[in-house]
Amino acid sequence: MLDIKELHAKVEDKEILKGLNLNIKAGEVHAIMGPNGSGKSTLANVLAGRNGYEVTKGSIEYDGKDLLELEPEERAWAGVFLAFQYPVEIPGVNNVYLLKAAVNAIRKNRGEQELDAVEFLALVKEKMKLVKMKEDLLNRAVNEGFSGGEKKRNEIFQMAVLEPKLAILDETDSGLDIDALKIVSEGVNSLRSPERSIILVTHYQRLLDYIKPDHVHVLSNGKIIKSGGPELALELEEKGYDWIVETEAA
Amino acid sequence: MNTDIQNYLNDFEQLGNDIKTDWFSKQRLSALSLFKETGFPSSRQENWKYTNTRPIAKETFSNTSTRQSVSISAEEIDAVRFQDLDCYELVFINGVYSREHSRIDGLAKGTVIDNMADALAKDNSKNNEILKKHLAQYADNKVSPFTALNTAFIQHGTYINVPKNTVIEKPINILYLSKESAKPFAAHPRNLIVMGEHSEATLIENYIGLDDANYFTNAVTEVSLAPSAIMKHYKIQQESLNAYHIGNLNVMQDKDSRFESNSISLGGSLVRNDIHGQLDAEGASIVMNGLYMTNDKQHVDNHTRVDHLKPNTHSSENYRGVLNGKSRAVFNGKVVVHPQAQKIEAHQNNANLLLSDNAEIDTKPELEIYADDVKCSHGATAGQLDQDMLFYLRSRAIDEGTARSLLTYAFADEVLKDISFTPVKNRLEYLIVGQLPDAKLIREFTNE
Numbered sequence: 001m002l003d004i005k006e007l008h009a010k011v012e013d014k015e016i017l018k019g020l021n022l023n024i025k026a027g028e029v030h031a032i033m034g035p036n037g038s039g040k041s042t043l044a045n046v047l048a049g050r051n052g053y054e055v056t057k058g059s060i061e062y063d064g065k066d067l068l069e070l071e072p073e074e075r076a077w078a079g080v081f082l083a084f085q086y087p088v089e090i091p092g093v094n095n096v097y098l099l100k101a102a103v104n105a106i107r108k109n110r111g112e113q114e115l116d117a118v119e120f121l122a123l124v125k126e127k128m129k130l131v132k133m134k135e136d137l138l139n140r141a142v143n144e145g146f147s148g149g150e151k152k153r154n155e156i157f158q159m160a161v162l163e164p165k166l167a168i169l170d171e172t173d174s175g176l177d178i179d180a181l182k183i184v185s186e187g188v189n190s191l192r193s194p195e196r197s198i199i200l201v202t203h204y205q206r207l208l209d210y211i212k213p214d215h216v217h218v219l220s221n222g223k224i225i226k227s228g229g230p231e232l233a234l235e236l237e238e239k240g241y242d243w244i245v246e247t248e249a250a
Numbered sequence: 251m252n253t254d255i256q257n258y259l260n261d262f263e264q265l266g267n268d269i270k271t272d273w274f275s276k277q278r279l280s281a282l283s284l285f286k287e288t289g290f291p292s293s294r295q296e297n298w299k300y301t302n303t304r305p306i307a308k309e310t311f312s313n314t315s316t317r318q319s320v321s322i323s324a325e326e327i328d329a330v331r332f333q334d335l336d337c338y339e340l341v342f343i344n345g346v347y348s349r350e351h352s353r354i355d356g357l358a359k360g361t362v363i364d365n366m367a368d369a370l371a372k373d374n375s376k377n378n379e380i381l382k383k384h385l386a387q388y389a390d391n392k393v394s395p396f397t398a399l400n401t402a403f404i405q406h407g408t409y410i411n412v413p414k415n416t417v418i419e420k421p422i423n424i425l426y427l428s429k430e431s432a433k434p435f436a437a438h439p440r441n442l443i444v445m446g447e448h449s450e451a452t453l454i455e456n457y458i459g460l461d462d463a464n465y466f467t468n469a470v471t472e473v474s475l476a477p478s479a480i481m482k483h484y485k486i487q488q489e490s491l492n493a494y495h496i497g498n499l500n501v502m503q504d505k506d507s508r509f510e511s512n513s514i515s516l517g518g519s520l521v522r523n524d525i526h527g528q529l530d531a532e533g534a535s536i537v538m539n540g541l542y543m544t545n546d547k548q549h550v551d552n553h554t555r556v557d558h559l560k561p562n563t564h565s566s567e568n569y570r571g572v573l574n575g576k577s578r579a580v581f582n583g584k585v586v587v588h589p590q591a592q593k594i595e596a597h598q599n600n601a602n603l604l605l606s607d608n609a610e611i612d613t614k615p616e617l618e619i620y621a622d623d624v625k626c627s628h629g630a631t632a633g634q635l636d637q638d639m640l641f642y643l644r645s646r647a648i649d650e651g652t653a654r655s656l657l658t659y660a661f662a663d664e665v666l667k668d669i670s671f672t673p674v675k676n677r678l679e680y681l682i683v684g685q686l687p688d689a690k691l692i693r694e695f696t697n698e
Contacts, residue, residue, distance in 0.1 A: 071650070072645050073647055073653075076646060076647035081645075088639050088642045090643070090657070091664065092661065099646075102646040106647045158646065
């Protein structure tokens with residue numbers, strides 16, 4: 001599904017990723033953990049194709065394609081979805097219109113029939129339940145005036161509607177209280193499927209209490225320095241990042 | 251003698267005797283002599299610093315209505331009418347009133363809507379009294395030579411008188427339509443709206459070029475609001491891209507009156523809009539919304555001025571511009587708080603979106619405050635499309651072109667969101683989308 005090899009990337013002339021390797025199979029959930037500044041969000045943004053993130057070396061193969069050759073929208077058409085760490089507010093652009101345009105752009109590019117208003121509404125109603133999305137948020141401008149928790153919930157709601165093949169959740173847990181974290185996690189869990197791969201980018205272990213990953217990777221200074229199962233996250237929680245960074249460096 | 255203005259003086263001489271000898275003739279002559287003295291404004295004048303009127307001055311336009319007449323079919327007019335809007339409507343073709351195409355029957359008793367030329371000519375003592383009291387009282391010939399020129403040539407235009415306690419339910423739609431004629435022409439529409447105590451009306455001034463003709467519209471509108479009168483005013487400027495448009499709106503407001511101005515500028519090669527609100531009694535308030543969208547080599551200048559003459563008056567202003575190509579726009583918003591005008595509130599904002607590296611905006615808020623207990627704010631911004639928003643939309647499968655258009659539309663739409671009159675709002679949204687690339691896609695996106 002996703003094969004990242006020797007990935008080097010820089011932001012504003014500063015090298016952030018320094019030879020990252022990662023292989024994810026269909027249906028797997030991988031957690032990428034690491035201290036601040038280790039390159040977690042850079043990885044998420046490189047995968048989604050954000051401007052200003054320059055890949056200087058290495059490759060990313062996604063679903064048999066060279067991901068780095070694709071524009072952000074082409075990645076979305078191909079099933080890549082990024083749940084943003086800081087979802088932007090877009091005044092004047094209606095949340096539900098955006099979603100409908102997104103669904104139909106994806107369907108159109110896959111040669112599928114576009115959804116009409118009735119079909120789309122039925123889809124939205126079904127997915128709203130997953131994240132207990134409040135109906136009035138739907139008809140507001142994208143994220144405008146949403147609380148931090150509502151923004152994150154909206155991201156997962158969009159993910160539910162767009163049904164991506166590869167979802168990257170960038171610090172989705174940050175800024176969530178425990179109730180919101182539960183709701184968001186339940187939403188993500190319900191979207192787990194054998195065809196869908198999920199990358200959870202997180203600083204803290206607590207998200208992984210709710211979403212059990214198949215693999216946990218520790219990112220430090222632009223490289224994955226340790227990989228393991230869910231138990232690795234617990235160990236990190238107990239001993240902190242310093243422990244592992246020092247152990248690996250030794 | 252300044253040769254630029256000779257043509258205007260000659261045309262004035264050719265006007266019929268009925269115009270030159272009516273009760274207004276003295277004021278015409280003094281306006282004309284003022285124009286003769288000053289000529290066209292020069293960019294050395296602060297008020298015209300960023301707008302060069304040379305292109306208008308150096309062309310020869312015909313100012314006499316008989317030479318301007320062309321015929322326009324009912325179908326052509328229908329194409330630019332509001333769809334399904336029940337309204338009173340006045341139609342002017344190249345500056346000349348068309349009775350045939352206008353519909354102003356069924357007015358409430360005492361309300362007058364008329365062609366200015368007819369109102370001036372009528373021997374109706376009550377009408378004359380109102381005209382004499384208000385005409386050329388609020389638009390100052392000394393402030394702009396264009397106003398003086400208009401005053402000298404007052405003929406066609408819209409005269410509205412709404413008596414006390416009268417609410418005009420249907421909006422009044424004025425279509426100033428222009429079309430190629432034998433000679434490039436100048437039209438000097440003059441509108442006067444007199445609103446009685448507790449009266450209400452909605453007025454829409456449309457300036458529409460039906461083809462790419464070269465002409466000059468020099469419009470002046472005066473509005474007088476008696477205590478507690480309410481007027482919603484819309485100006486939609488869609489002149490030909492080869493036309494010049496100078497528009498001057500002057501509002502005099504009495505106690506607790508409310509004026510809402512919405513000025514949308516889309517057409518014209520060289521455009522100047524002036525709005526002047528005078529809050530002359532406590533409780534008076536004015537709202538000014540504006541949007542200008544420019545492309546290619548268009549030049550659009552918006553100057554506004556609010557005088558807070560008395561305490562407890564309010565003004566708020568929100569102008570937005572979207573500039574593309576090599577176009578240039580000017581925004582100058584002046585607020586003057588006079589001595590003794592305490593407890594006033596004045597807010598102003600101007601935001602600009604520059605879609606091209608070659609577009610230019612000159613924006614200047616000006617506050618002159620001579621009172622100490624006031625609440626004032628102002629802000630001006632100029633920037634490009636927000637990269638984070640653009641990326642967010644693209645990551646949600648929206649292609650780059652559509653995402654850009656959508657964000658541009660959203661930016662412009664901010665000005666329209668407060669428009670309380672839905673048919674105008676819908677029409678404006680439609681027009682604005684039409685200015686964008688991918689218009690069809692954006693319409694699909696925003697309709698439903």
